[in-house]
Amino acid sequence: MALNFLGFYSLYKYMSSNFIPHCSTLFTKMASSYSFMAFVSCYILILLLLLGNTSAHNLKTNYYSSSCPNVFQVIKPVVKSAIFGEKRLGASLLRLFFHDCFVNGCDASVLLDDTANFKGEKTAGPNNNSIRGFSVIDKIKLHVEKACPGVVSCADILAIAARDSVVILGGPNWEVKLGRRDSRTASFSKANTNLPSPASNLSGLISDFSSQGLSFKDMVALSGGHTIGKARCISFRGHIYNDKNINSNFAKERQAKCPKQVGSGDFNLAPLDLQTPNLFDNKYYKNLINHKGLLHSDQVLFNNGPADSLVKTYASSTTTFFSHFVTAMIKMGDIKPLTGSKGEIRKNCRKII
Numbered sequence: 001m002a003l004n005f006l007g008f009y010s011l012y013k014y015m016s017s018n019f020i021p022h023c024s025t026l027f028t029k030m031a032s033s034y035s036f037m038a039f040v041s042c043y044i045l046i047l048l049l050l051l052g053n054t055s056a057h058n059l060k061t062n063y064y065s066s067s068c069p070n071v072f073q074v075i076k077p078v079v080k081s082a083i084f085g086e087k088r089l090g091a092s093l094l095r096l097f098f099h100d101c102f103v104n105g106c107d108a109s110v111l112l113d114d115t116a117n118f119k120g121e122k123t124a125g126p127n128n129n130s131i132r133g134f135s136v137i138d139k140i141k142l143h144v145e146k147a148c149p150g151v152v153s154c155a156d157i158l159a160i161a162a163r164d165s166v167v168i169l170g171g172p173n174w175e176v177k178l179g180r181r182d183s184r185t186a187s188f189s190k191a192n193t194n195l196p197s198p199a200s201n202l203s204g205l206i207s208d209f210s211s212q213g214l215s216f217k218d219m220v221a222l223s224g225g226h227t228i229g230k231a232r233c234i235s236f237r238g239h240i241y242n243d244k245n246i247n248s249n250f251a252k253e254r255q256a257k258c259p260k261q262v263g264s265g266d267f268n269l270a271p272l273d274l275q276t277p278n279l280f281d282n283k284y285y286k287n288l289i290n291h292k293g294l295l296h297s298d299q300v301l302f303n304n305g306p307a308d309s310l311v312k313t314y315a316s317s318t319t320t321f322f323s324h325f326v327t328a329m330i331k332m333g334d335i336k337p338l339t340g341s342k343g344e345i346r347k348n349c350r351k352i353i
């Protein structure tokens with residue numbers, strides 16, 4: 001059991017202030033009215049808490065309040081000017097954070113460049129010729145290093161840039177938990193296995209997200225990230241030619257710029273949300289109800305299956321979608337961060353120190 005020290009310490013404090021007294025009270029009364037079983041189950045409860053606390057870490061929204069109080073004011077204008085220059089970059093930054101968190105946790109592993117003796121995640125199947133926004137991250141890091149040298153991690157920059165992008169494109173705001181450190185490793189193989197495929201069915205998506213500790217509801221809400229950005233023909237060809245659960249006019253429209261022949265027009269782009277590709281809204285779910293989801297993995301969420309009702313809820317209430325999306329983004333940001341003395345604070349997000 002890889003319990004970290006802080007996890008142990010906070011648990012110890014918690015136990016001594018709350019549980020131990022109860023258990024000892026029980027102990028003293030054991031001989032009289034309380035049963036031995038009650039005493040035992042009290043400690044079993046503590047043991048369960050201990051086991052459930054293995055992912056304990058202490059990300060905090062005010063992590064940089066004294067070490068880099070201006071971090072948000074430094075990052076946001078850089079994200080804003082990038083999105084002003086190219087709207088799609090907001091989508092690209094949101095996706096970078098997702099692709100980071102699903103591979104060994106939110107540790108900026110996705111940002112590491114390949115070198116002669118280091119293979120990173122950038123050329124793994126789901127990432128190769130697809131993930132983008134690295135120069136925006138470089139620019140942010142440059143500004144942040146000027147303001148607070150050696151303090152703010154690239155992993156936290158990804159989390160803040162993803163949130164800022166969502167806000168700038170009209171989505172919900174939330175306080176980002178911080179204190180992640182940067183990895184000294186990356187995993188090409190986990191980038192290939194952990195990231196969900198656009199050809200995935202609903203059970204595949206459920207299992208990919210549950211492996212990360214994310215619920216069915218988190219999965220459906222986070223898929224709403226596809227309310228912005230674009231996909232390549234290679235990612236949706238199967239859906240527009242082979243699937244039945246698709247509006248036929250929509251399929252024809254998409255086929256016009258995505259030839260059936262594999263290898264032909266593979267990199268041609270189409271918006272994930274045909275209505276408002278640069279606005280973070282709930283149109284993605286309305287499209288699904290109209291059978292106009294771009295990816296196979298989008299449309300499986302509305303296919304006479306268990307996700308239909310959530311899709312309908314989000315399609316009819318922006319407020320509910322935003323609130324579930326925020327909850328799920330915070331949960332995703334909590335996936336296995338490096339804290340304490342683990343990892344490092346990179347100087348350049350592309351390189352291990």
Ligand code: HEM
Nearest residue numbers: 091092095098130196197198222225229230231232235297
């Ligand atoms: C549910 C499982 C998911 C699958 C199967 C999936 C798959 C994909 C694929 C295939 C693309 C297009 C890539 C390309 O063709 O270059 C894409 C784009 C995108 N994804 Fe997802 N994704 C999923 C979940 C998410 C989540 C959880 C988020 C964030 C909350 C997200 C955010 C995005 C964004 C914003 C884009 C557009 C990026 C751009 O335009 O640069 N996706 N996704």
Ligand SMILES: *[C@@H]1O[C@H](CO)[C@@H](O)[C@H](O)[C@H]1NC(C)=O
Nearest residue numbers: 122123124125127128129188
């Ligand atoms: C990534 O894409 C490039 C360019 O299309 C290709 O040459 C390369 O083989 C791909 N890398 C991997 C690991 O598939």
Ligand SMILES: *[C@@H]1O[C@H](CO)[C@@H](O)[C@H](O)[C@H]1NC(C)=O
Nearest residue numbers: 197199200201202203204205
């Ligand atoms: C979903 O996909 C997986 C892997 O591709 C496959 O093994 C499984 O049978 C599929 N499940 C359903 C319900 O179609």
